[in-house]
Amino acid sequence: MSVAHAGEFGLIARVTARLGTGADCLLGPGDDGAIVAAPDGRVVASTDVLVDGRHFRRDWCGAEDVGHRAAAANLxxxxxxxxxxTALLVGLCAPPDLDARWAEELADGLAAEAAKVGAAVVGGDMTASPVLTVAVTALGDLAGQEAVLRAGARPGDVVALAGRVGYAAAGYTVLSRGFRTPKLLVDAYRRPQVEYAAGPAAARWGATAMIDVSDGLLADLGHVARASGVGVDLRRAAFTVSVQMRDAAAALGVDPYTWILGGGDDHALAATFPAGRPLPEGWWVVGAVTDTGEVTVDGRPYSDGPAGWDHFRPGSTLGP
Known part of the structure; x- marks a missing residue:
């Protein structure tokens, strides 16, 4: 059954029937607006858009995978x-001939990823479009903590990561060359494994700046450096190249560090912390904040490949 055959309201009914609920959802889909609890009194909000052919390919990812990816990028x-x-709002723009099961499986992926953090899809919108597009807005609660911005890093801080980097970029390269293995890398591209709890933990621990690594570690730390008026120096030796990544890089003729330093889509969290004290569980040091105003690797500018993804760079067709 196509989405046109199901009809807008029939499709909405089919999709919403598959969505769970979260503790913060006071009123879910079905009215003019959802009602979400905000115990802190402040709401953190973020939006991402995924476009077919640019952010995902349906021959590479199933609808449920796309749901996981779309939710993860926002969460x-x-x-x-x-x-x-606490909650997700989802807009779906779909070609009329899209199989309705694709929209249902998308909802399954969105709901499953949101459930990992106790959140839920609480509403959204649907419309016809020649290009399949998924737009997601996420809401969050600070639970009495101050938000950790990009602008607080100070020279002398350590730079740390929670989560893995390079795996999704390696999976993207594998898929783009027409392969489907190693499974670890392909799965990392299809469904990111995000250390969500590490963000609030870092805030409680006194992180001075933080960012989601979506476009590439060097590029995203560049945002922190510019916002904070500092530099960042990464240590290549701080990163371990997994066996699967090493073997894939050798087979494809790629330097695996281009995936680790310039690849996005894993959604690791990068943060800066005051030096001289233990880090929260799950965080590991990869570099230091400097006063140079530059992002470097082992003290030198990085020149071995792109520092990250830019949607408007000429020739870009598919990325985070």
Whole structure:
């Protein structure tokens, strides 16, 4: 059955029937607006858009995978502010001939990823469009903590990561070359594994700045450096190249560090912390904040590949 055959309201009914609920959802889909609790009195909000052919390919990812990816991209932004995700709002723009089951499986993926943090899809919108597009807005609660911004890093802080980097970029490269293995890398591209709890933990621990690594570690730390008026130096030796990544890189003729340093889509969290004290569980040091105003690797400018993804860079067709 196509979405046109199901009809707008029939499709909405089919999709909403598959969505769970979260503790913060006081009123879910079905009215003019949802009602979401905001115990802190402040709401953190973030939006991402995924476009077929640019952010995902249906021959690479199933609808449920796309749902996981779309939710993860937004939930990670909330966590990177030091907040706890509470709800998702989803807009779906679909070609009339799209199989209605695709929309249902998309909802399954969105709901499953949101459930990992106790959140839920609480509403959204649907419309016809020649290009399949998924737009997601995430909401979060700071639980009494101050938000961790990009602008607080100070020279002398350590730079740390929670989560893995390079795996999704490696999976993207594998898929783009026509392969489907190693499964670990392909699965990392299809469904990011995000350390959501590490964001609020970092906020409680006194992180001075934080960001979600969506476009590439060097590029995203560049945002922190510019916002804070500092530099960042990463240590290449701080990163371990997994066996699967090493073997795939050798087979494809790729330097695996281009995935680790320039690849996005894993949605690891990167943060800066005052030096000289233990880090929260799950965080590991990868570099230091400097006063140079530059992002470097082992003290030198990085020149081995793109520092990250830019949607408007000429020739870009598919990315985070």
């Amino acid at each position: 990670a932004d909330i966590a990177a502010m030091g907040a706890r995700p």
